Amino acid sequence: MGNCCRRIDSTDFDTHKHANNNVNKKNRNSLNNEEANSTVNRNIIANESEYIVPDISDIFYKNLSYPSKGIFTLYLTHQLDQNNTNNDVNNTPNGIDVPCNKGVFRNVYNYPRIRDIVLSKDVWRSRIIYTNKLTNVYTIGTNAIGYGICGSVNHCVNKRTQKVYALKSLSTLANSKRKMTSVFNELSIFTQLDHPNIAFMHEAYDDNTICHIVMEYCSGNELYDRLDTYKRFSESYAIKMTFQMLLTLNYLHSNGICHRDLKLENWVFYNQEIDSLLKMIDFGFARVFEKGIPMGGMHGTVYYVDPEVIDGCYNEKCDIWSTGVIVYMMLSGSPPFNSGSDKEILWKIKKGNLKFEGVRWNSVSELGKEFIRFLLNRNGNERPSAREALKHQWLANEYNKYSNFTVPKELLYQIIRYSGETPLHRAVIALSVMESDRNCPKEVYRSFFSINTSKSGTISFSEFYNVMSTQLSLSEEDCTLVFRLIGFRNTPELNYTEFVSAVIEHYGTLDINMLSLVYKKLDVNGRGVVDLESFKEVIGPYFGNVSSDEMFMSTDLNNDGVIDFSEVRRTK
Structure with a gap:
């Protein structure tokens, strides 16, 4: 099923096997320390x-x-x-x-x-x-x-x-x-x-x-389901999936968040297309961590658990270990440490005797096997970070697809146009992007990570300035102003939703149905009109550096104390 945040019930675990070297779909559950x-x-x-x-x-x-x-x-x-x-x-x-x-x-x-x-x-x-x-x-x-x-x-x-x-x-x-x-x-x-x-x-x-x-709703089913259908992936396809996983982990770990339960079931495809985006789900075991300070308590799922998690003292790189297990499974169809009982599986994980046996590994490059060993380093301190793993030679071609991608100038000009719109216009666009769950062409995804050279998942000012000055000869002063105007989350760096909001009108104007949804969002009390109180409930006291009172008054053209739908339409 392509649902989000899915977890299998714990009553099914007894018959969890990997018959015929394939991942069995039944009875996939997490560990219990007791x-x-x-x-x-x-x-x-x-x-x-x-x-x-x-x-x-x-x-x-x-x-x-x-x-x-x-x-x-x-x-x-x-x-x-x-x-x-x-x-x-x-x-x-x-x-x-x-x-x-x-x-x-x-x-x-x-x-x-x-x-x-x-x-x-x-x-x-x-x-x-x-x-x-x-x-x-x-x-x-x-x-x-x-x-x-x-x-x-x-x-x-x-x-x-x-x-x-x-x-x-x-x-x-x-x-x-x-x-x-x-x-x-x-x-x-x-x-x-x-x-x-x-x-x-x-x-x-x-x-x-x-x-x-x-x-x-992600209709493309779990990564587990797709692997269960194809038995194992080609190396080129596994590289694409791995790259997206590590992009996500780099973002989480850069922001002090550890997932702690990564597995095939917690990655889902956005749709049924073969090149669909992969999405991480289920943050029930996730937690905030401080860099350099170990975490404790055992969390995870048997096949994917880091040996240091078994010991009860680990860091965020437990997610890297789990990713290494997933890569192994994508390429072979079976887990790297397998046995008839959970106790034996945990013992094998602790022993760490990683093998690449069987004809299924004949078609996998030595570089691919080296990458798996790279991630499955039993010493968490020596294990690579997500950012370091992204730069591994095995992922070089995929990495270069983004690094060498030239952001269309039309998209950059659209960012400038968006920054020059009224605050209400920008707010309406941002709300519409969130209403659509940031649905946008794949070119936007490639452009975002082309600008975001660190692959951190947020665009810094230096990354933004580098592109805008190189391609459009924009001055640092102008670039600073644009960067400030297009952000609405009040964070030092540009988030993905802010970037999508800035470029989305390049692909078409906001249609009447979406505008109606945004208006309904602003009409918090369901009165059919938007008063100042409900406007502030959604927009907040400020949007950027402009007060919501000022935005409201400039939109309420007939000064009747409410904004009707026709007045919002004029912002377009």
């Missing part, structure tokens, strides 16, 4: 007493902007002792030791610094809905298409547009600290991520006891 002394269950590795509430790292603030309401304060109000590590903490922060029934985003604590951060509004956080019910907007499918540690995954259909989404419902009435912590992890991280190879969070609804996350 049974490590016997046959290890593939459910979640986490003791009931385990409690992961990490401090938000500075780099998370810097690069991903501030978190939104409620649930994020549970991270921010808890300050780790400087002697602590990224390991689990023993003491319980305020408000988390009892079930919360006040709504996951409404639960704001009385800390001035926290309140100022989490109550802020802007276009990016307009996806978090407080004033409407999910069922007023979507028809929810009756049958679950997947299950996760914190809730089920269903289809849902927008009643107005008939567009299909994936819906993940997370209960906020947790009966255990571990489960509640996982909810906090997933929401605080997933709502901030902005990368083309990560499934886009369309909206989140706060429904007192349940938080509903509406995500883009």
Whole structure:
């Protein structure tokens, strides 16, 4: 199934085998630390007493902007002792030791610094809905298409547009600290991520006891399903997939986030096309980390688990190890460390005797095998970072496709035109891009990573200036102004959604249907008109350096205190 955030139920693990050297689709689950002394269950590795509430790292603030309401304060109000590590903490922060029934985003604590951060509004956080019910907007499918540690995954259909989404419902009435912590992890991280190879969070609804996350629906099925169909991939195809995975990991790790449960099932294809974009899903085990400080607690899935995770002390490069396992499986159709029981699999992982045996490896280059060894270094400190892995010779041709790609001048001119539009025009375009889940031509993806020479997933000013000055002879002063105007997330670097918003009109103007959707988004109270209060609810106090009051007054042409649809259309 091509759903997002899918997790297989833990009751099926007993018959998990790899018959005929092929990955078996049945019974794929994560580990459980509680049974490590016997046959290890593939459910979640986490003791009931385990409690992961990490401090938000500075780099998370810097690069991903501030978190939104409620649930994020549970991270921010808890300050780790400087002697602590990224390991689990023993003491319980305020408000988390009892079930919360006040709504996951409404639960704001009385800390001035926290309140100022989490109550802020802007276009990016307009996806978090407080004033409407999910069922007023979507028809929810009756049958679950997947299950996760914190809730089920269903289809849902927008009643107005008939567009299909994936819906993940997370209960906020947790009966255990571990489960509640996982909810906090997933929401605080997933709502901030902005990368083309990560499934886009369309909206989140706060429904007192349940938080509903509406995500883009990826119809191309899991990477697992495609591998199960083809048995193994050609080396050239595996290179394309690996490159996209490492782009995503470079973005996550650069922003202080570790996924901790990478596997074939947690990568899905956007559509059924053979060259479809690959998207990362399921951030239930993800966490924020501090560089150089080890993490603790066992998390992951048996075949993909890093040997240092088994020992309980590891860093973000556990994701690199898991990626190495995935590459091995894409090229051979079977895992590198396999056996009849989980205990034996973990023993083989610890022993680290990596083999390339069988005729299926005859067609794989020595460079490909070297790359796998490169990723599956048992010493996490010596294992490459995602950025280092991207520069490996095995990926050189794919890397050069982006490095040597020349961004069309017309696209760069469009960026300048967009920067010169009114603030409301830019805000409407940004909202429309988010409404469409950033759907855009593949040329935009190639252009983005051509400009982003570091492949970090965000464009720095120096990268932006290098392209604009080289191709358009734009001065540094003008480039600084354009760069500032096209960003709306108030971060030092240009995020993917901001870039798409700046270039999307090159491919056509905003149609009336999308404009109507944006207007409905602005009409928070459903009155049929947009007043200043609802306008600020979506736009925030400022868009760029222009106040929302000023934007509102300049759009309210007849000075009646509301913006009607015809006035918004004039911005186009």
